Amino acid sequence: MLAACGLTSTDQLFGQIPAEARIHEALNLAPGISEFEIVDYFKGLSDRTSNGYASFLGAGVYNHYRPVVVDTIVSRGEFLTSYTPYQSEISQGTLITIFEFQTMVCQLTGMDVANASMYDASTAVPEAAMMAVRITGRHRILVAKSVHPEYRMVQETYAKNQGLPIEEFGYDAETGQLDLADLEAKLSKEVACVIIQTPNFFGIIEDVKKAAELAHAHGALLVATFSEAASLGILAPPVDADIVAGELQSFAISPSYGGPFAGIIASKEKYIRQLPGRLVGETKDSNGNRAFCLTLATREQHIRREKATSNICTNQALIALMATVYLELYGKQGLRELATQNLAKAHYLGTKIRPHFSGPYFNEFVAAAPAGKTPEGINEALLEKKIIGGLPLGRFYPELSGATLLCATEMTKRADMDTLAEVFHS
Amino acid sequence: MNYPESYRYTKEHEWVSLDGDTATIGITHHAQEELGDIVYVDLPKPGAVLETGKSLGSVESVKAVSDIYAPLAGEVVEANELLATAPEKLNEDPHGDAWLVKVKVADAAEFNNLLSAADYQTYVGAES
Amino acid sequence: MIRKVRSHITQNEDLIFERSSPGKVGYQLPALDVPEADPSALLGAANVRGEIEGFPEVSEVEVVRHFTRLSTWNYAIDLGMYPLGSCTMKYNPRINEAVARLEGLAWSHPYQPESLSQGAMEVVAKLEDALCEITGLDDITLQPAAGAHGELTGILLVRAMLEAQGNPRKRILVPDSAHGTNPATAGIAGYAVQNVRSNDQGMIDLEELARLADEDVAALMVTNPNTLGVFEENIMRAAEILHSKGSMVYMDGANLNALVGVARPGDFGIDVMHINLHKTFSTPHGGGGPGGGPVAVKKHLAPFLPVPRLKRLKDAFAWDYDVPQSIGKVRAFYGNFGVLVRALAYILAHGGPGLRNATVDAVLNANYIRHKLAPYFDLPYNRPNMHEVVFSDDRQSAKGVRTGDMAKRLIDYGFHPYTVSFPLIVHGALMIEPTETESKQELDLFIDAMISIAQEVDEEPAKVTSAPHATRTSRVDETTAARKPIVRWKP
Incomplete structure (x- = not known):
C-alpha cells in the first residue's frame, strides 16, 4: 500500500506535520495487553466497588x-455499531425505534411531541429553559429548591454564561412541596419559565396544576422535570406543564456510576420547532411505502450554525433503545x-x-x-x-x-x- | 417566468409591490427555485418594525435556512397566514398568493431605489 | 460490478403499537414481600393516572422479533466499511462492552461512599492520565457527555479564565471550514461568531487571521487536521498570533485519530480541546450516542475545570468540590462513566505503540484511497492528506450527478455513504475517512465500487441519480416529513 501511494516509509505519511510539532519519543503508555488481562484488570476494579452491597x-x-432481553437487543451490532440515521434507506431500524421512543415519551408525559432523547435530565433541563427563553422572549428563570441539586448546578452553569438571571424559590418545611407563596412573590413579567420537579428531590409529589396556573398567570411557561421515571407508571402525567424534561435512567439503564443515561424533552405541539436535538418523523418512500427519517433538521447546528436551537448533535440512541425495549416488555x-x-x-x-x-x-x-x-x-x-x-x-x-x-x-x-x-x- | 413590471426587486431576491403606503413583500421565483422544496416559513407578527436590510424572517427547505431581508423599512400590518399551513405555495406561486408580509412603509421613496424587473432579471442572469 | 452484496429477504414488521393486543405482557416481577399498596389512598386519587392510552402490550418473543427484524434494516460497522468523513467509524471491540457491564462498575451508584468507589475512580484517574499524555495537555475533565458538550465546556473555560482577568471578550473566530457545532457552541456560550476565510489551499490564512485577531477575540476554534484532512502546517504561527493578543486556541478534537502517538496538540500551541471518545477511542456510536467529550487543557485553564475534580490522595482517590474558580457542573455526577470504561479498555488493549500503529494505518488507508481514486474524482486541494480525503463532484456534476446521488448509489454496492457536501468550502464534497480498522481487501472493494459508480455516471447517470435500488426502503420523501411533521404514532 505504501508503494501504491508512492512512499517508501510510513514516516513520510506525516511529512506535512512540521518537525517541531511532532513527537520524537514514544507515548509514555504501557504496551498493549491481551483480552484476558483486560478482563482481569477490570474485574479487579469492579471488586473495589459496592459489588455485593x-x-x-x-x-x-x-x-x-x-431484563435480560434488553442487552440481547442493544448488543446487536446493527444497533450498537451503526451511525446516526442520516441515511434513511439503510437506517430504518434505528429510525423506527426512535419513533416508538418519541411516541411512548408522549404517552407517558402527556405531551404532544418529544425528541429523540437528550444526554440526561441535568442537561435536558437547561435546554428546556433555553426553549422557554426563545418562546417567551423573556430572560428570568425560577427554579424550585426541591429540583435535583445537580440539575440546578448544571442549570446555573448554562444560565450564567448566557446572561440569564436565575432565582430559586423554596419548599414548604411541613409538606416538602413547593412553597407556592414564595413562587408567586418571585413571579413577574420578566420570568420565562418556572422549573419544578415531580416527584421532587425529596420524593414528594408536587401539585403541577397549581404551579402551572401561577406561572401562566404571569405569562411564564412551566417546565416539569423528573428523575424517577418509574413514577409515571402510576402518577398522573404533568399535562399542565408546557415542557417536560426528565430522566429515563430507571428504564433498564444501569446506574453506571452516573452515566450514560437518557434524558427526554417533550412539549406541547406548538413548540415543536423550538425543540433541541434530533426528531424522527414519518413519511413515505418513493415507492409509496411507509418510511421514517430525521426531520426538521433546520433547527440543528449543522445547518443553522450559530443560530441553532442548541449545539447538541447527538441523542443517546443506544441508551434510549434500552428504555424503549424495557417499556415495550413491561407495557x-x-x-x-x-x-x-x-x-x-x-x-x-x-x-x-x-x-x-x-x-x-x-x-x-x-x-x-x-x-x-x-x-x-x-x-x-x-x-x-x-x-x-x-x-x-x-x-x-x-x-x-x-x-x-x-x-x-x-x-x-x-x-x-x-x-x-x-x-x-x- | 413572469417578473411583474409593477414590482421592484432586490439583490437578495425579494420583490415589493406598493399600493399607497402599503407594501407587499415576497421572494422571487428565482429565489424559490434556488431554495428547492420549501417546508417552513418564519414570518414576523403584525406590529413588528422592519429596518431596511435587516432580517425579517426566514424560509426553510429540508436542509437549508435562508434569511429574508427587509427591502424597506416600515411596520408589519399583516403576515400571510396561508404559508403557515401550506409552505409549498411559495414554490407554486411566489409572485402571487404566496406573498410574505404587508408593511406600512416608513418612506415610500425607498421603493423607487429598488431594482426594476428588467434590471433584476439581468442581475439574476449575471449571477447564474 | 457489485461484488460485496446481493439482495436477500427481509421480514416485514409493524410498529409495536400496531402489534399490541390487550393483556399481553413481556415482563415478570417477584411476588411482593411487603403489604400491597393502594395508590389512591397513599397519593390521593387526583395524583393517580388512568390506563396509558395506546401503550404497547406484547409478549417477550414479540419484542425480541420486533427489534431483531428492525435491526436487519440497519447498516452497521459490523456489516462493513463506513467511510463517513469526520466521524471515525472504526470497529468497536466487544471486550469494551463486556468490561463496562461488570457488576461492580455497571451498578455503582454515583452517591455511594468513596470508600466503595475506588475501582470506579481508578477508571477515571487512568483515563485522565492517558488522555493528558496523548494530547500533551496538563489537565482534563471527563464530565462532558459528548463532543458538542465538550466544546461548550471548553469555551466556558476560556470565558471563565478571561473573566477572571477582567474581560470575557466578545468574539470567537471560526474558520469557514469548521464543523457546524463550532459556531453553534460559540453562540450558546454567549459569543459573537466571526468567520475566518480559508486561503486558496483550504488552510488558515495567517494574514487574514492577523487582521481579525484583536483584544476582543476570546478564542480561535480550529480543527486540526482540518476538515480537508490536512494538517494545518501554520498552526504554531497561528497560535502565536492569538496568544500575542491574549486569546486562546481551541481545538476541535474530531480528527484526533490522525495524531495519536504522532503529534500532540499541547506541543503545537493548543490551549484547550475536546476529545470524542466515540471516534478516536472506539466507544460505539450506537446509532447516535452515547458519546463522551472530555476536555483537556493547559495549566492556565485548569483552575476553571468543572467540579468535582478527582483528587489523588496518598492511598485513595477522592472527589473534590472545593474549586473556587470552577465553571460549576456541566452534567450531573461524573460524566458518561460507562463510556469512559470502554475508552480505557481500548487504550489498555492498544498500549502506546499500538495507538501509534492505529494512527499510521488510518493515515495510510486514507492516502491509499486518494491515490486510487484520484484518476476518477476531482481533488480540489491536491496534497498529501492525513486520516481522511476530500474529493469534489465537479466532474460528475457536469453530467447532472451530484455527490449525494453517488453516496446513495454506494449503498447498492454494500457500503455506507461517505460524508456528503461537507466541508462547505468544497463545492459538492465527497469526504472519505476509512479508519485503520479496514483491511486492504475491504478498501479495494470500496475503491472498485467508487470507480464503478464513476463509470455509471458516464454511461447511465439515471441509475445513479435514482439510487439506491437494492434497499427495502427507497429514497424517502423528506420534504413532506418536514412540511407536515408526524413525530409520534397515534391510534
Missing part, C-alpha cells in the same frame, strides 16, 4: 431490575405494576422509619436521624452489615443536615429494610 440510595439514580400493565410495587416497598419502609415531610411520596422519602445520631453515623453502622444507607442531605441542604434521603424499589428486600430500620433506631 444492598443500597437505599436513590436521589436521581435508581436500582431497577434490568401498559407492567409499568403500573412496577410503580405500585415501588410504592408498596417505600411505604413499608415509611412505616418503619417516619418520613420527615407530610406530602405524598412515591418511592423515596426524607427521614430525620433520631436524636443523638447523624445520617453519616447511621450509614457507617450500616456498611458493616453490607448495606449502603440513604443520602445524607447536609451537603445539598444545610437546613436538612440531620436528615437522609431513603429509597426503596422493587429490588429492595424486606429483610434489608428491617435491618435498616433496626440500625436507624438502635
Whole structure:
C-alpha cells in the first residue's frame, strides 16, 4: 500500500506535520495487553466497588431490575455499531425505534411531541429553559429548591454564561412541596419559565396544576422535570406543564456510576420547532411505502450554525433503545405494576422509619436521624452489615443536615429494610 | 417566468409591490427555485418594525435556512397566514398568493431605489 | 460490478403499537414481600393516572422479533466499511462492552461512599492520565457527555479564565471550514461568531487571521487536521498570533485519530480541546450516542475545570468540590462513566505503540484511497492528506450527478455513504475517512465500487441519480416529513 501511494516509509505519511510539532519519543503508555488481562484488570476494579452491597440510595439514580432481553437487543451490532440515521434507506431500524421512543415519551408525559432523547435530565433541563427563553422572549428563570441539586448546578452553569438571571424559590418545611407563596412573590413579567420537579428531590409529589396556573398567570411557561421515571407508571402525567424534561435512567439503564443515561424533552405541539436535538418523523418512500427519517433538521447546528436551537448533535440512541425495549416488555400493565410495587416497598419502609415531610411520596422519602445520631453515623453502622444507607442531605441542604434521603424499589428486600430500620433506631 | 413590471426587486431576491403606503413583500421565483422544496416559513407578527436590510424572517427547505431581508423599512400590518399551513405555495406561486408580509412603509421613496424587473432579471442572469 | 452484496429477504414488521393486543405482557416481577399498596389512598386519587392510552402490550418473543427484524434494516460497522468523513467509524471491540457491564462498575451508584468507589475512580484517574499524555495537555475533565458538550465546556473555560482577568471578550473566530457545532457552541456560550476565510489551499490564512485577531477575540476554534484532512502546517504561527493578543486556541478534537502517538496538540500551541471518545477511542456510536467529550487543557485553564475534580490522595482517590474558580457542573455526577470504561479498555488493549500503529494505518488507508481514486474524482486541494480525503463532484456534476446521488448509489454496492457536501468550502464534497480498522481487501472493494459508480455516471447517470435500488426502503420523501411533521404514532 505504501508503494501504491508512492512512499517508501510510513514516516513520510506525516511529512506535512512540521518537525517541531511532532513527537520524537514514544507515548509514555504501557504496551498493549491481551483480552484476558483486560478482563482481569477490570474485574479487579469492579471488586473495589459496592459489588455485593444492598443500597437505599436513590436521589436521581435508581436500582431497577434490568431484563435480560434488553442487552440481547442493544448488543446487536446493527444497533450498537451503526451511525446516526442520516441515511434513511439503510437506517430504518434505528429510525423506527426512535419513533416508538418519541411516541411512548408522549404517552407517558402527556405531551404532544418529544425528541429523540437528550444526554440526561441535568442537561435536558437547561435546554428546556433555553426553549422557554426563545418562546417567551423573556430572560428570568425560577427554579424550585426541591429540583435535583445537580440539575440546578448544571442549570446555573448554562444560565450564567448566557446572561440569564436565575432565582430559586423554596419548599414548604411541613409538606416538602413547593412553597407556592414564595413562587408567586418571585413571579413577574420578566420570568420565562418556572422549573419544578415531580416527584421532587425529596420524593414528594408536587401539585403541577397549581404551579402551572401561577406561572401562566404571569405569562411564564412551566417546565416539569423528573428523575424517577418509574413514577409515571402510576402518577398522573404533568399535562399542565408546557415542557417536560426528565430522566429515563430507571428504564433498564444501569446506574453506571452516573452515566450514560437518557434524558427526554417533550412539549406541547406548538413548540415543536423550538425543540433541541434530533426528531424522527414519518413519511413515505418513493415507492409509496411507509418510511421514517430525521426531520426538521433546520433547527440543528449543522445547518443553522450559530443560530441553532442548541449545539447538541447527538441523542443517546443506544441508551434510549434500552428504555424503549424495557417499556415495550413491561407495557401498559407492567409499568403500573412496577410503580405500585415501588410504592408498596417505600411505604413499608415509611412505616418503619417516619418520613420527615407530610406530602405524598412515591418511592423515596426524607427521614430525620433520631436524636443523638447523624445520617453519616447511621450509614457507617450500616456498611458493616453490607448495606449502603440513604443520602445524607447536609451537603445539598444545610437546613436538612440531620436528615437522609431513603429509597426503596422493587429490588429492595424486606429483610434489608428491617435491618435498616433496626440500625436507624438502635 | 413572469417578473411583474409593477414590482421592484432586490439583490437578495425579494420583490415589493406598493399600493399607497402599503407594501407587499415576497421572494422571487428565482429565489424559490434556488431554495428547492420549501417546508417552513418564519414570518414576523403584525406590529413588528422592519429596518431596511435587516432580517425579517426566514424560509426553510429540508436542509437549508435562508434569511429574508427587509427591502424597506416600515411596520408589519399583516403576515400571510396561508404559508403557515401550506409552505409549498411559495414554490407554486411566489409572485402571487404566496406573498410574505404587508408593511406600512416608513418612506415610500425607498421603493423607487429598488431594482426594476428588467434590471433584476439581468442581475439574476449575471449571477447564474 | 457489485461484488460485496446481493439482495436477500427481509421480514416485514409493524410498529409495536400496531402489534399490541390487550393483556399481553413481556415482563415478570417477584411476588411482593411487603403489604400491597393502594395508590389512591397513599397519593390521593387526583395524583393517580388512568390506563396509558395506546401503550404497547406484547409478549417477550414479540419484542425480541420486533427489534431483531428492525435491526436487519440497519447498516452497521459490523456489516462493513463506513467511510463517513469526520466521524471515525472504526470497529468497536466487544471486550469494551463486556468490561463496562461488570457488576461492580455497571451498578455503582454515583452517591455511594468513596470508600466503595475506588475501582470506579481508578477508571477515571487512568483515563485522565492517558488522555493528558496523548494530547500533551496538563489537565482534563471527563464530565462532558459528548463532543458538542465538550466544546461548550471548553469555551466556558476560556470565558471563565478571561473573566477572571477582567474581560470575557466578545468574539470567537471560526474558520469557514469548521464543523457546524463550532459556531453553534460559540453562540450558546454567549459569543459573537466571526468567520475566518480559508486561503486558496483550504488552510488558515495567517494574514487574514492577523487582521481579525484583536483584544476582543476570546478564542480561535480550529480543527486540526482540518476538515480537508490536512494538517494545518501554520498552526504554531497561528497560535502565536492569538496568544500575542491574549486569546486562546481551541481545538476541535474530531480528527484526533490522525495524531495519536504522532503529534500532540499541547506541543503545537493548543490551549484547550475536546476529545470524542466515540471516534478516536472506539466507544460505539450506537446509532447516535452515547458519546463522551472530555476536555483537556493547559495549566492556565485548569483552575476553571468543572467540579468535582478527582483528587489523588496518598492511598485513595477522592472527589473534590472545593474549586473556587470552577465553571460549576456541566452534567450531573461524573460524566458518561460507562463510556469512559470502554475508552480505557481500548487504550489498555492498544498500549502506546499500538495507538501509534492505529494512527499510521488510518493515515495510510486514507492516502491509499486518494491515490486510487484520484484518476476518477476531482481533488480540489491536491496534497498529501492525513486520516481522511476530500474529493469534489465537479466532474460528475457536469453530467447532472451530484455527490449525494453517488453516496446513495454506494449503498447498492454494500457500503455506507461517505460524508456528503461537507466541508462547505468544497463545492459538492465527497469526504472519505476509512479508519485503520479496514483491511486492504475491504478498501479495494470500496475503491472498485467508487470507480464503478464513476463509470455509471458516464454511461447511465439515471441509475445513479435514482439510487439506491437494492434497499427495502427507497429514497424517502423528506420534504413532506418536514412540511407536515408526524413525530409520534397515534391510534
